[in-house]
Amino acid sequence: MALQASDSVDAPEALSVRTNAPLLEAQGLTLHRGDGVGVYDISLSLRRGDILGLLGLNGAGKSTTLRILSGLLVPDEGSVRIDGFSMEDTPLQARAHIGYLPDQPPLYDDMRVAEYLRLAGRVRGLSGDRLIERQARVTEQCALGDVQRKIIGTLSKGFRQRVGLAQAIIHQPSVVLLDEPASGLDPQQMDSMRQLIRDTGKEQALIFSTHLLAEVTATCNRVAIIHAGRLVADRPCGGDDLEQLFRRTTT
16 A cells, blocks of 8 residues: 555644544444445544554454545445544545554555655655654654664564554654554564554554454553444453453454
8 A cells, every 4th residue: 555645735723732522533434345344333432542442353344444434445324533624524634634554554665764754754744844853753753763774675574563653653643543553563573562552642542453352451541342343342441351341242
């Protein structure tokens, strides 16, 4: 997936800057798909500081839900608002407030890390001192200093995921969407990704999808369980009954 030049708009003043409004509001999202990976009546609301784990088995509809929230898929029914901007009526403004990392990071293997992050910033409307500032910040935040001059195609899976996250947050989006960010990582890399997610979610609303209950309990303050395209639970994370709830609602 290539970086989308259509996302290069200056983000207008967000509603959440002026009020305590939710950063993400999704109501009644429904998408019928012939391959059977549809979603049905999905509703979510997230505020700043919410880190929500979208938990479900493979094929439950996690990726489809994130693609709708990101604006890459248009639902048959329902609505999405990002920081007060309607995805239907003002899609460019809404998407300007989103950082999205798909399951396959949109990386260019022949580019150096620093070069790629500059491109990602420019695509999202950054330039001049602001671009330099944000590139330096995400390089530090994602611990990419030692690899910023390396070719992306030579990086390990863990560093590739860090670069993917850096491009997703370089423009300081209000909402961050991560699709299976820990997939394929070794235990040490998973620990690093968990910390990155926790740090990122302090100032933004963040959703990440996973099929691993341990990832949710280690990282999130909210969990939404999705099964067969429907949300079957949405609650604060924690509690001894979460594993039992997951098993009961997905079998």
